[in-house]
Amino acid sequence: MIREYKHEPFTDFSVKENKKAFEEALDLVNSQLGKEYPLVIGGERITTDEKIVSINPANKEEVIGTVSKANKDLAEKAMQVAVSTFETWKKWAPEARANILYRASAILRRRKHEFSAYLVKEGGKPWKEADADTAEAIDFLEFYARQMELMKNGVPVKSREGEINQFNYIPLGVGIVISPFNFPLAIMAGTTVAAIVSGNTVLLKPANNTPVVAAKFAEVMEQAGLPAGVLNFIPGSGAEVGDYLVDHPKTRFVSFTGSREVGCRIYERAAKVHPGQIWLKRVIAEMGGKDTMVIDNNVDTDMAASAIVYSAFGFSGQKCSAGSRAVVHQDVYDEVLEKAVELTKSLRVGNPEDLGNYMGPVIDQAAYNKIMSYIEIGRTEGKIAAGGEGDDSKGYFIQPTIVADVEEKARLMQEEIFGPVVAFCKARDFDHMMEIANNTDYGLTGALVSNNREHIERAKEEFHVGNLYFNRGCTGAIVGYQPFGGFNMSGTDSKAGGPDYLLLHMQAKTTSELL
Numbered sequence: 001m002i003r004e005y006k007h008e009p010f011t012d013f014s015v016k017e018n019k020k021a022f023e024e025a026l027d028l029v030n031s032q033l034g035k036e037y038p039l040v041i042g043g044e045r046i047t048t049d050e051k052i053v054s055i056n057p058a059n060k061e062e063v064i065g066t067v068s069k070a071n072k073d074l075a076e077k078a079m080q081v082a083v084s085t086f087e088t089w090k091k092w093a094p095e096a097r098a099n100i101l102y103r104a105s106a107i108l109r110r111r112k113h114e115f116s117a118y119l120v121k122e123g124g125k126p127w128k129e130a131d132a133d134t135a136e137a138i139d140f141l142e143f144y145a146r147q148m149e150l151m152k153n154g155v156p157v158k159s160r161e162g163e164i165n166q167f168n169y170i171p172l173g174v175g176i177v178i179s180p181f182n183f184p185l186a187i188m189a190g191t192t193v194a195a196i197v198s199g200n201t202v203l204l205k206p207a208n209n210t211p212v213v214a215a216k217f218a219e220v221m222e223q224a225g226l227p228a229g230v231l232n233f234i235p236g237s238g239a240e241v242g243d244y245l246v247d248h249p250k251t252r253f254v255s256f257t258g259s260r261e262v263g264c265r266i267y268e269r270a271a272k273v274h275p276g277q278i279w280l281k282r283v284i285a286e287m288g289g290k291d292t293m294v295i296d297n298n299v300d301t302d303m304a305a306s307a308i309v310y311s312a313f314g315f316s317g318q319k320c321s322a323g324s325r326a327v328v329h330q331d332v333y334d335e336v337l338e339k340a341v342e343l344t345k346s347l348r349v350g351n352p353e354d355l356g357n358y359m360g361p362v363i364d365q366a367a368y369n370k371i372m373s374y375i376e377i378g379r380t381e382g383k384i385a386a387g388g389e390g391d392d393s394k395g396y397f398i399q400p401t402i403v404a405d406v407e408e409k410a411r412l413m414q415e416e417i418f419g420p421v422v423a424f425c426k427a428r429d430f431d432h433m434m435e436i437a438n439n440t441d442y443g444l445t446g447a448l449v450s451n452n453r454e455h456i457e458r459a460k461e462e463f464h465v466g467n468l469y470f471n472r473g474c475t476g477a478i479v480g481y482q483p484f485g486g487f488n489m490s491g492t493d494s495k496a497g498g499p500d501y502l503l504l505h506m507q508a509k510t511t512s513e514l515l
C-alpha cells in the first residue's frame with residue numbers, strides 16, 4: 001500500500017521557534033565553512049590537486065567550501081564504475097530502490113534547515129526561497145519513489161487465448177546528470193534520484209557555483225543505503241568533463257538542466273554515434289525561458305502588480321520560470337505599472353542571511369555583468385521606472401529593475417536575462433496580448449490575470465507554454481501538483497515532478513510467451 005503523496009509544507013518564519021531553528025542552522029553552517037569535499041567514485045573518496053572554490057555570492061571573501069575537481073581520467077574511471085554497478089543495481093527490486101529515496105527524504109526532512117542554510121550561503125537564496133528549494137527536493141524524493149512503485153509492474157496489455165503478453169519498463173544504463181546553480185538542491189537531487197530510482201547508475205556533475213550542497217546531498221544518499229557506484233559525484237568543468245561524458249560511447253542518456261546554449265550543444269553532440277556505441281543516446285534537456293505575465297483590463301490592479309513583482313524578482317529573477325516580461329492591457333497599463341514600481345521600491349536587497357531582505361545577490365561576476373549590460377540595453381529600449389543600479393563591491397547585488405514602455409520585439413522582451421529585470425509592454429487588446437505572449441523562441445511558463453472567462457478559456461488554447469497559470473504569478477510549481485517543463489526552446493517537452501517523468505529514464509520491453 002503506497003502512502004498518499006503530499007507536498008512538503010513551507011516553513012512559517014513568523015513563528016518564533018522556526019526563526020530560531022533557522023538561525024541555529026545558519027550558525028551551524030557558518031561553523032562548517034571552508035571544508036574540503038572529495039569526489040566520490042564507486043564509494044571511494046578521491047581528493048584532487050585542482051579544486052573548485054565555492055564562494056558566497058553575498059560576500060566574495062567568504063569560502064563556502066573547496067571541492068575536488070574531476071578531469072577526463074577521473075570521469076573515465078567513474079564511467080567504468082557506473083557501467084559495472086549498473087549490472088547489479090538494475091536487478092534491485094523497484095520497491096527496494098524506492099525505499100532508499102524514502103529514507104533519503106526522511107534524512108533531508110530532519111536536516112531541512114541545515115540544507116536550506118547552505119542554500120542561503122552558497123546560492124545566495126533568501127530564507128523563504130531556500131526553504132522552498134529544500135522542500136522541493138524532499139518532494140522529488142517522495143514523489144518519484146511512489147511513481148516507481150506504481151510503474152513496477154508495467155502496463156497491462158491484451159493476451160490472446162494460449163499466450164501471455166507483458167509490457168514492462170526496464171532501466172536504460174548510465175546517465176549523466178548535469179544540473180544548474182539556481183535550484184542547487186531541488187533540481188540536482190530531483191534529476192539524480194529520478195534516474196536512480198528507475199534503475200540506472202549516475203555520474204552527477206553539479207553546477208560549479210554550488211557544488212557543496214550537491215556533495216552534502218550525495219552523502220545523504222549514501223547514508224540512506226544507496227550502494228557504492230550507483231551515484232558517482234564528479235564536479236568538474238562543463239567544457240572538459242561535460243563534453244567528454246556527453247560524447248562517451250557508454251553514456252546511455254543525459255539529463256541536463258541549464259541554459260539554452262549548453263542544452264543545444266549537448267543535444268547536438270549526443271546525436272553523434274561514436275565507435276563502440278550500440279544505442280542512440282537519449283537527452284532530457286530542461287532549458288531557459290522568457291516568461292510572460294499577461295494582464296487583462298478588468299482586473300484588481302493591486303493583485304496584478306503584486307503577481308508581476310513577485311514573479312519577476314523572486315530569487316533575484318534567477319528562475320527559468322521568472323516573469324521577465326509583463327504584457328499589460330492599455331486600459332490598465334499606467335495603473336499597474338505605477339503600483340508595480342511602488343511595490344518594487346519597497347523591496348529590500350541585501351545579505352540573504354538577514355530574514356528582512358527580500359532579495360539577495362545574483363550568483364557570480366559573470367551573471368552580474370550580463371544583467372547590468374541588459375539594464376543598459378533597457379535604457380535604450382525603454383525607460384527605467386525602478387531600480388537600474390548594481391553594486392558588486394562586496395557581493396553581486398542588483399536592484400530589482402522595471403523597464404517601462406518596451407516594444408514587443410525588443411531584446412529585453414525576447415532574450416533570457418536571468419536576473420531581476422522585468423520589461424513592461426503595452427497591448428491593445430486580448431488578441432494582441434496572446435500574440436505577444438507567444439512571440440519568443442521559448443515556451444516555459446506564463447500567467448494570465450483576468451476576470452474574463454472567455455479570455456481564460458482562449459488562453460488555455462492559445463498561450464503556448466508548458467506551465468500556464470491563471471490569476472497568480474508564473475513561478476513556484478509544486479512537484480506532483482504542477483508538473484514542470486516547457487515547450488519549444490525551453491527544452492525537450494519533459495515534465496519534472498510529473499506522472500510520466502520516470503519513463504524518460506526507462507525503456508519498455510514486451511514479452512510474449514506461448515502456453
Ligand SMILES: NC(=O)c1ccc[n+]([C@@H]2O[C@H](COP(=O)([O-])OP(=O)(O)OC[C@H]3O[C@@H](n4cnc5c(N)ncnc54)[C@H](O)[C@@H]3O)[C@@H](O)[C@H]2O)c1
Nearest residue numbers: 179180181206207238242243258259262286287288289320
Ligand atoms: N527548464 C528548467 O526546468 C530549468 C530549471 C532551472 C534552470 N534552467 C535554466 O538554466 C539556466 C541557468 O543555469 P546555469 O547558469 O547553471 O546554466 P548553464 O547552462 O550555464 O550550466 C548548467 C550546467 O551545465 C554545465 N555545463 C556547462 N558547459 C557544459 C558542456 N559543454 N557540457 C556539459 N555540461 C556543461 C554547467 O557546469 C552546469 O553544471 C537558465 O537558462 C535557466 O532558465 C532551466
Ligand SMILES: N[C@@H](CCC=O)C(=O)O
Nearest residue numbers: 319320321475476477484
Ligand atoms: N520549478 C520552478 C522553476 C525552476 C527553474 O528555475 C518554478 O516553478 O518556479
